[in-house]
Amino acid sequence: MANIKNRSEILFVYDITDANPNGDPVDENKPRVDEETGVNIVTDVRLKRTVRDYLHDYKNQDIFILELRDDKGNLKTKEDRLAEFKDNTDLIKKCIDVRLFGATTAVKDKTMTLTGPVQFKYGRSLHRVDMTYVKGTTVMPSKEGNKQGTFTERYILPYSLIAFYGIVNENAAAAQGIDLSEEDVSLLLEGIWNGTKNLMSNSKTGQMPRLLLQVVYKEKNFHMGELDKRIRFVSDKNDEEIRDIKDGRLDITELIKALKLHKDAIERINYKADERLTLILEGKEICLKEALSGFIANELSF
Amino acid sequence: MMKTLVFDVYGDFGHFKKFYTTSSPLTFAFPPPPTVRGMLGAIIGVDKNDYLDVLSHDKCKIAVRILSPVKKIRMGLNHINTKGNYWIPAKKGSHEARTQIRTEFLKNPAYRLYVCHEDDQIQNRFVENIRSHKTVYTLSLGLSELLADFKFVGLSEFTERKNGEGHITTVIPMSVIDEYGITFEKDKKYFKEKIAMEMTRDRVVERYEDVIFEVQGKTIYARTNIYWEDEKGERIIFF
Numbered sequence: 375m376a377n378i379k380n381r382s383e384i385l386f387v388y389d390i391t392d393a394n395p396n397g398d399p400v401d402e403n404k405p406r407v408d409e410e411t412g413v414n415i416v417t418d419v420r421l422k423r424t425v426r427d428y429l430h431d432y433k434n435q436d437i438f439i440l441e442l443r444d445d446k447g448n449l450k451t452k453e454d455r456l457a458e459f460k461d462n463t464d465l466i467k468k469c470i471d472v473r474l475f476g477a478t479t480a481v482k483d484k485t486m487t488l489t490g491p492v493q494f495k496y497g498r499s500l501h502r503v504d505m506t507y508v509k510g511t512t513v514m515p516s517k518e519g520n521k522q523g524t525f526t527e528r529y530i531l532p533y534s535l536i537a538f539y540g541i542v543n544e545n546a547a548a549a550q551g552i553d554l555s556e557e558d559v560s561l562l563l564e565g566i567w568n569g570t571k572n573l574m575s576n577s578k579t580g581q582m583p584r585l586l587l588q589v590v591y592k593e594k595n596f597h598m599g600e601l602d603k604r605i606r607f608v609s610d611k612n613d614e615e616i617r618d619i620k621d622g623r624l625d626i627t628e629l630i631k632a633l634k635l636h637k638d639a640i641e642r643i644n645y646k647a648d649e650r651l652t653l654i655l656e657g658k659e660i661c662l663k664e665a666l667s668g669f670i671a672n673e674l675s676f
Numbered sequence: 677m678m679k680t681l682v683f684d685v686y687g688d689f690g691h692f693k694k695f696y697t698t699s700s701p702l703t704f705a706f707p708p709p710p711t712v713r714g715m716l717g718a719i720i721g722v723d724k725n726d727y728l729d730v731l732s733h734d735k736c737k738i739a740v741r742i743l744s745p746v747k748k749i750r751m752g753l754n755h756i757n758t759k760g761n762y763w764i765p766a767k768k769g770s771h772e773a774r775t776q777i778r779t780e781f782l783k784n785p786a787y788r789l790y791v792c793h794e795d796d797q798i799q800n801r802f803v804e805n806i807r808s809h810k811t812v813y814t815l816s817l818g819l820s821e822l823l824a825d826f827k828f829v830g831l832s833e834f835t836e837r838k839n840g841e842g843h844i845t846t847v848i849p850m851s852v853i854d855e856y857g858i859t860f861e862k863d864k865k866y867f868k869e870k871i872a873m874e875m876t877r878d879r880v881v882e883r884y885e886d887v888i889f890e891v892q893g894k895t896i897y898a899r900t901n902i903y904w905e906d907e908k909g910e911r912i913i914f915f
Contacts (some may be wrong), residue, residue, distance in 0.1 A: 398751060398752045399752045399753075399754050399774075399776040400752030400776045400777075400778050401752055406751055408749060408783070409749075410747075410749075410783070415751070417751075417753065417821075418821040419753075419754070419821075449773075452758075476820075480758065489724075489813075489820055490820065493814050493816070493820050493821055493823060494821060494823075495687075495688060495689075495821060495822065495823040496688065496689060496821065496822075498688065539823070540823075541814045541823065543813060543814045545721060545812050545813055546813050546814065549721075549723065549813075593810075594810070595721075595805065595810035595811060595812055596808065596809060596810045597809075597811075598809075599809070599825040599826075600825045
């Protein structure tokens, strides 16, 4: 597989209903919310975990940062895990997550500090969110001798539409001797989309991918930046009352304008949009294919 | 006269870790000089092992201006627990798999950077890349995931002047300020932080300095033994 030659930018929009997209471990596992603006925040690590789990569980890919158990059921240590690879070169060759996101290991004789060619910012909701506290019960006691189950409590968001933005940097891959292939990047995109949909955990069910865009550049060292700042979610409802993707429309006017302005620098655009998402361009409803006419645009098929 | 490149960098979050905080990382209000050099290295593509050399203090002058009021937010992050120099990804005895780190971030940080490299070739690479919105490596604000964007502002001629007083737009190292040289004005908030000024390529800090700044991005009226002024009368202090 040929190594990537081009810079590209990724915009990913997904939503979550009645669940917790990313809990803060030192804040009662509450969803992260910027108190000043009411905007929900999701860390980059959460998205990377989604991609890793999907690629490992469904695509048979080797993943380095993974919870693995040995024959006795004990989890493997970083040393054990590293011992499975000949050297760092071998590790990079085998593990797709190291090629994409880099890795830092401080194990004796095997130190490695790789900056990932793929970097994501923290995701942010495109509207103010409402936080709800839910109490429930468990039916099975946690300890022998207990006569009853106990109460559970958690914080959820009734709804949050979240935008992630990232950059794939071809120089970062080349400079560090990472053979990041086009196929790796395709798998990343698939992991983002399908992994988000397939997360089968209580706190993450109700996640749906809505929009994925990869802008691939031919102009060397150039990227537009801030794709996430060029979209807006507009709704007739108050932000906190939004409960569904159909409660609003995603305005892509500014994004398309910027793409057209830099048309000469762009080689192609890969995209995927969910059918329940309504897109708006200059006040009119539009489908993504139409909005991207004039570009070499490929709909992603996974 | 110093041909200086002026440009803005900004993002959603920033984190410039204070050197004396490890397990509960706090952030400086602005990127210290070694960090700025790293950002410049990313823009023109100097390897992370070389940038402190190629863009060192004596070759590359930089000044930093705070553009938007400094706001901070704290979030808990899950780190892997490597206490005892090993990592087991599960609870084992008293060893927890993960450790929660409450980390301080800057919110919507924005800075204006003034850059002047003695090597014309390198300076031109800065100007060309910033002008055409290009970076060789991905630009971030302190941590790799805190992606930054940037905007060309202009090219200015800054002239070095000795002993004078006036409004200074950038953050100021205390060492250039005369004794009792600051005029404290109403509605301004003055802060002082000790930051790393010079660092060798082995990442050994050779000089720390106290730096004074106005936290809302306003100017500071000060009497200094050195300052640089451009044709429009903007006064800055290079580190």
